[in-house]
Amino acid sequence: MTLFGFDWEVLNNSANTTPFEKILKNRGFSANDLKDETIHDPLMFPDMEKAVARIKQAIANKERIMVFGDYDADGISGSAILIRSLRQMGAEASCRIPHREEDGYGLKMKFVDEFIKLGVKLVITVDCGIACPREVEHAQDNGIDIIVTDHHDIPLEPAKMAYAIIHPRYTEGYPFKHLSGSGVAYKLASALTEDGYKYLDLASIGTIADLVPLIGENRSIARRGLKQMAKTFWRGLNALKNTANISEFDLKNMDGDMIGYRLAPRINAAGRIKSPYTALHLLISDDEKVEELAIELNDLNLQRQDLVKKIISEIEYDESEKIIFVIGDWQKGVLGLIAGKLGEITNKPVLAMAEKDGVLTGSARSPAYFDITQALKQADKLLKEYGGHKKAAGFGVEKKNFKKFKEVLLEQIATVQIPAKKLTLDCELTEEDLSLDLVSEIDRFKPFGEENAHPKFLIKGVQVQEVKMVGADGSHLKLVGSLGKKRISGIKFKTGQVAIPKGVISIAGSLKKDSYASEGWGVMIEDLG
Incomplete structure (x- = not known):
């Protein structure tokens, strides 16, 4: 079991290829694609x-x-x-x-x-x-x-x-x-x-x-x-x-x-x-x-952050269901954020709703394994309106139809096996791979986003030298270790209090330039094992 509960999947274990070549293949890119800025007529x-x-x-x-x-x-x-x-x-x-x-x-x-x-x-x-x-x-x-x-x-x-x-x-x-x-x-x-x-x-x-x-x-x-x-x-x-x-x-x-x-x-x-x-x-x-x-x-963004933090700290939901349904007296503007946060916590589709005049207005967020908009289409006749993408949607349903609507969605996911939270890693890095040159090659893939995520790697055999909780509230984990002769400095933000890793461990995370590290780069830790 890893420290933060992810299942790790390494996409590319090909021999005799560089990390850069493996990242290209994982994304279906060529080196020329990274330079291409074509815009169609x-x-x-x-x-x-x-x-x-x-x-x-x-x-x-x-x-x-x-x-x-x-x-x-x-x-x-x-x-x-x-x-x-x-x-x-x-x-x-x-x-x-x-x-x-x-x-x-x-x-x-x-x-x-x-x-x-x-x-x-x-x-x-x-x-x-x-x-x-x-x-x-x-x-x-x-x-x-x-x-x-x-x-x-x-x-x-x-x-x-x-x-x-x-x-x-x-x-x-x-x-x-x-x-x-x-x-x-x-x-x-x-x-x-x-x-x-x-x-x-x-x-x-x-x-x-x-x-x-x-x-x-x-x-x-x-x-x-x-x-x-x-x-x-x-x-x-x-x-x-x-x-x-x-x-x-x-x-x-x-x-x-x-x-x-x-x-x-x-x-x-x-x-x-x-x-x-x-x-x-x-x-x-x-x-x-x-x-x-x-x-x-x-100022409005600060208000939004405080509001969502308060709601998430107080919210209650049925963890046994494959889809999480929550209804509250919330502003419609934060429903998507509530659904997104609960989705991160549960790794399940979430529908967050607010009621007004007998109508439930909602935002849905879903992990990649379940197409939430296709599921809503199956309830088309029960909905006042809906629209969205595979992983995010909005909808409106009359309260009198909610029970049937919920049943239709749960039917859609009944045969779906809820997977463990997965951490997808591009490849394993060796001592020789770890360098500022590799970080510069990674930067060629920018900007990162959907279907072109920041590359993440597996680093095995890291000898832990120092671990401490840092930050004003002590909620960030800071780790210093070594792999052979290479020094590795890593951080994971907002972990809360966790078991402090010791001995020889594996790190899953991404590499970024870090002017504070003596090597010029550091690891943004995703998980430890």
Whole structure:
């Protein structure tokens, strides 16, 4: 049994290959893929020319255009891309973002009715819309053309009445199927304007934050976007970078964690705790108010952290069930975070829900072994709405249907064997492998993310020399050991009080540059055995 309870799986034990070659093979990459920053022609989307022509017609006729986005970092960054590009073209463009608590996800009838009264003639959705067939049909029937830009799973009843659908998986034609919502918005902006490259930094936020596979064109968008973000055109984004302590070096060094763990949570905090317009206004504004907005987002993120920590410490659930269902008097904006945290603890799918007016609104998170959105599709007739990806989804179900809904989901997972928490390691490292040169080779795979995780390794036969708990609250484990003549310094954060390892051990973890270590590198420990 390992110290932190993982099952270790080493992917590649091939002889006579270097760790770098093994990592390449594990990911299905070639060395050339690491340098490739190709971005496909946006006109490869079957409906793109039609969408561009309609938008240009609306601008020429001075029709009012409404961008309708989602309230998460992907939707907000994508909405900012389209608002900026449309206004640059001289469009009369406004934006609506639904409120998590009051409106929920997606295009609702109340918004369509508002647009009808306002005389809007064209609506462009961002990161939503494909699962809103009735709302789209209602708009089209009332003289409003809808251009859907989305990337979520195609539901059983998609919004096929839309004027145009820009979605990488809706029809054949576009070669890359895994774009984020902001990635799709970027493609539309690129088709509309000659300087679409200006929006790559905004597109990289949603691409990294939404956990789409960071391969192929997504990797290109992320790499080019991070480099551009170092010298961004946008004053609001620059203010948020400064508030989040993200340096030009971090971005040029392709550190995607700066987006995933610093920038995106602050953008998301607006919609989770207060209003998503705080984040949107930051990204589309270039005046002196952006500094105040950046500080406000930082404060909201701190509130969000404290709230989720309190909920997780108090929550109760049935550990015997294969799917964890929890219902509480919580803000809708933190349901996904609750589900994610419980999923990390239990290694099971989790549905976190809050009730209002007889309806349970929920967020679902699932480990890779269970496709939660496919499971929701099996309960399609019981749900008011749903949508998402393999590992994350949102839904709404009337309370009177919850018992049956729960039964349907538990039926889907009944024959699934819940695996032990697995730690996937790229390969074993020898004494000779451990070097700063290897760390530099690993950095060539940046930015890390979904389907291109930071490489993790097995290091056997480490002689423990010193172990201590460090940090203000003594919750981080610091280890110093040796493998032959190589000194190894490692740390694991937030372990709590654990048994102190002694003697000769195995380490599972990743290598990172560490200016404080005499070797210039250190180990981010995942587990000890």
